[in-house]
Amino acid sequence: MNELKLKYLFQFVILVLSQVLILNHINFQGYINPYLYVAFIIFLPLRLKPTYVLILSFILGLSIDIFCDTGGVHAGASVSVAYLRNFIVRMSFGINYDLNTIKLQSAKLNTQLVFILVMVLVHHLIMFSLSYFSINYSIEILKNTIYSGIFSSLLIFIVLFLSKK
């Protein structure tokens, strides 16, 4: 268990640093950035208690916010997606599952895809809504959500694929 904790701490630091130092400066087409740090919430063990998932996600989001000067945008999006995680798991894995036995890494390809895509899109939608914080920008919010969402999902999927081996 201690080894596991160390692994997630390591993952946390790497994801936050790569997000703020590298990925926030990609600006593909001027404004599209991947938000890889969501992978931390996605990769947390599915059997982990929801309370812990919430607390960890809040700390994760707040760390990104401190670096980006965005107030609580990332923290809000992260806790929302952490809160909805169990629901999304049930949606993508089907009703007949046992939290203690399933693993994301060994799930079917389309299950993984749906899970990652839904998690990322929900996160991005809340994040961009909070950061624009105005109904006048709905088109920008949707546009950013979709483009950045595809970019992030692709990146997370690649990371998942590489970590399998």
Place this chain on the structure above:
Amino acid sequence: MQQILKFFIQNKVGILFLMFFTISVGLTIQSHSYHNSRWISSTSYITSGIYDLKYDITSYFNLKEENENLLNQNAYLQRLILSKVDTTASDSINSIPNYTVIPAHIISNSYNKKDNFVLLDKGKNDGVFEGYGVSIPNGIIGIVEKSNNSFSRIISILNTNLSINAKLKNSDQFGSLQWDSKFYNEVLLNDLPRSANFKIGDTVVTGSNSLIFPEGIPIGVIKAFNLNENSGYFDIKVSLFADMTNLNQAYVIIPKKIKEAQDLLKEDE
């Protein structure tokens, strides 16, 4: 009592979520208003330390480009010295003794959000305080919003909360410069009255109605405009001279007499 406790324990995930989410939204609202001092920011010790470390490493990659820029700037200053007619004729030179300028490096910059900030590696120890203007050789970047001992955060010109006094180079009519969060190379000049006389391609410079920037720093050129019939003011699109995506050095403009002027303004109120 027991039932209340039971309710809390049963719904602890939901309650925890609501608590965290409220905190986040609170912080977000706070970050959308300009003059609030906030306690979550990139001028903190750890984050600015990490950005500084990154700058130390990555600054070596564009040394060549940097040298080129400095050379161009030197050439420009040389030209100013040589053409003495310019220096005596221009009003802006007369106002320069009221300001001192110190160089700084930009260690973090963003331009793709609605409210963008820039982080500088100079702080209170170097004489950089809140409210000072920051410029680059071909334009302005923004205004210092918060500074600690060795770093300061600039509220960028690409921030919807900032508005800067600006005027047309050829006349004295002034308006306020604001960003509409659409393009990182384009800002809006509002409140220019109907009587103003200008054309596309005219230069926009900083105005004289501000204590922050000296008058006459070039900002950009007029790209498009239309007259708002309801308000009687022009809506003007200005394309910036500065490339906000590629910033390395900046100059903090320290107004020497800002205190006296501020005291005078206060007396007025």
